[in-house]
Amino acid sequence: MSESLERRITLVFIAFFLLRYTRTIVGIYTFLRYKPKPLNHPPKFRTDDVTVIIPTTFKRPGDFVKCLNSIVACHPLQIFVVTAFSNVELVNACVRLNSFDEVRVLGVERLNKRQQMIKALKKVRSEIVVFADDDVFWPDSDYLGYLLAIFEDSTVGAGGTRQRAKRSQKPSLWNFLGIAYLERRVWNNVTTNAIDGSISTLSGRTAAYRTEILKTEEFYDYFINDSWFGKQLNSDDDKCLTRYVYSRGWSIAIQFNSCSARSHWRGNFTVMFKESYWRSWKHWWGLYVIYLGQFQTPAAAVDGIMFFLLNFTVAGRPEYSKVANLAFGFWIFLTKILKLIPHFCRHPRDIMFIPASILFSYLHGIINIYAACTLNVTTWGTQNLDKLAQSRATDDSMVPLLRSAMSESDSSLESTPGRLTDGYDYFSVMPLVPME
Incomplete structure (x- = not known):
């Protein structure tokens, strides 16, 4: 050579x-x-400035109960749970059994995560809205306060925390x-x-937003009519939210101490085709x-x-x-x-x-x-949404079904470090994204 x-x-x-x-x-x-965002005293936002929205298929009642327990413990102003009309009574029974007084159950005609999110968003009155999936578990009552620290910066429009998958024994x-x-x-x-x-992508498993950004007719239209080459999307909702926040000039923060493959490609290509912020010097x-x-x-x-x-x-x-x-x-x-x-x-x-x-x-x-x-x-x-939208309990079987599901749910979680700055949410599902 x-x-x-x-x-x-x-x-x-x-x-x-x-x-x-x-x-x-x-x-x-x-x-x-990297260092986490500090918690100010007094903070700009408190937990009663937050509404939590949980779109659910109610596929796993046991996980749903654990999720609600962990969120209720953080004392948000209100929690909206949105499911199919046919299962509203079933979910309400679950809420009553557990005395979740802060929870209000809403229904939609067909299960569609974006429609479910919008249904509740229109009823939000707090300054901050948090979207959470029905299989996440917030670690302790300080979690929400820890998350809200990102909004001390007036340029931050949205953010999330560190996430971990639940580790089996x-x-x-x-x-x-x-x-x-x-x-x-x-x-x-x-x-x-x-x-x-x-x-x-700001993971949709738990993500917080300033309500003023999302509670507009412009966003509703943008979110519901999001499409890929003419096909309306029923996935990639967190990609769409991330794109919208950035494109409106807001920043996104991750509160941290020292999610499908198609969504990865499709979401990034959508940004590259439709937006300009990704190639700006700001995000070099x-x-x-x-x-x-x-x-x-x-x-x-x-x-x-x-x-x-x-x-x-x-x-x-x-x-x-x-x-x-x-x-x-x-x-x-x-x-x-x-x-x-x-x-x-x-x-x-x-x-x-x-x-x-x-x-x-x-x-x-x-x-x-x-x-x-x-x-x-x-x-x-x-997800087989048509099947999940069907009523899955009669009046006679409803309470036994819920009691059985809750008793069978495994409440064990990987222990969370005791410092306030160690905030995580947990879940047990692994989406596929690019790995190095």
């Missing part, structure tokens, strides 16, 4: 490396330096992959949000990490190309070849587990899942390519 060709290939390898891993190197520093591989997904997502969100305020880091970084998939192909370039680079120096390959292989291994190190420190036994986690990260790249080729699928995940 000629010296000039070797030099050019070396430069290509360096360019690939910097494009792929600058975000990782900068992210390490940012993650370690004896976690399965699938449970661990759910945990790993959240750890990676938290890392990515924090490292971009801390640098330039950008974020790919997000442009690199979120919008350019999404094309670095599948990881197996990208890593394979880099190994190929590296071996060409050292082809004329066989004494360096083995060392270079080992060093680069170790670097790739480190980047695969880097975002999970805090979890492994808490639960060392989960280290046994590292090989499977790395294999899944490569498989996930193939899943992402498939997702990118099927963006016309716009339904709400795997």
Whole structure:
């Protein structure tokens, strides 16, 4: 190989490396330096300035009860639960059984998460509205106050907190992959949000908004009529909300201490096609990490190309070849587990899942390519909404059904650190998003 060709290939390898891993190197520093938003005394907003909206299919009554228990304990002004008309009586029975006096149950003709959210939003009278899924569990009564601290900054229009998947006492591989997904997502969100305020998606599992931004006819029309190449969307609601907040000039904050593959592609492409904020100097880091970084998939192909370039680079120096390959292989291994190190420190036994986690990260790249080729699928995940909208209890069976569901629900959660600044919400579902 000629010296000039070797030099050019070396430069290509360096360019690939910097494009792929600058975000990782900068992210390490940012993650370690990031600090949560302080709680002011007295605070600008209190829990009675908040209305919580929970759209539900009422698929798992036990989880629904645990969710409501954790939210009621935070003392918001009011809680709206929105379900299908056919199951309003059933959900009301659940509310009465548990003496949830703050909860008001609303109904919609057909289950549609966006319609459910709008139905309740029109009735909100508080300055802050929080959307929460029916399978999240807020850790303690201080959680809501911790979340509200982001609104001390008058430029912040929306925000959320750190999330964790519920860890089983004896976690399965699938449970661990759910945990790993959240750890990676938290890392990515924090490292971009801390640098330039950008974020790919403010997770809809628990997210807070200034009511003035959303309670308008403009937003209702924007939200309900959101579409993908003419097909109305019944998914990607959190992507749409994130896009709307940014496009109206507000910032988004993540309260943190030191979510489907199609939604990822479709949501990012929608921003790139319809909005301009993503390519502004204000969100320069997000442009690199979120919008350019999404094309670095599948990881197996990208890593394979880099190994190929590296071996060409050292082809004329066989004494360096083995060392270079080992060093680069170790670097790739480190980047695969880097975002999970805090979890492994808490639960060392989960280290046994590292090989499977790395294999899944490569498989996930193939899943992402498939997702990118099927963006016309716009339904709400795997939910059978027509079936869930049907009444699932008669008057005689209603109370026994609810009592049974509540008694069977497992109330165990991973323990939450005792400091007020350690605010999380928990859930047990793992959506599919790009992994590194």
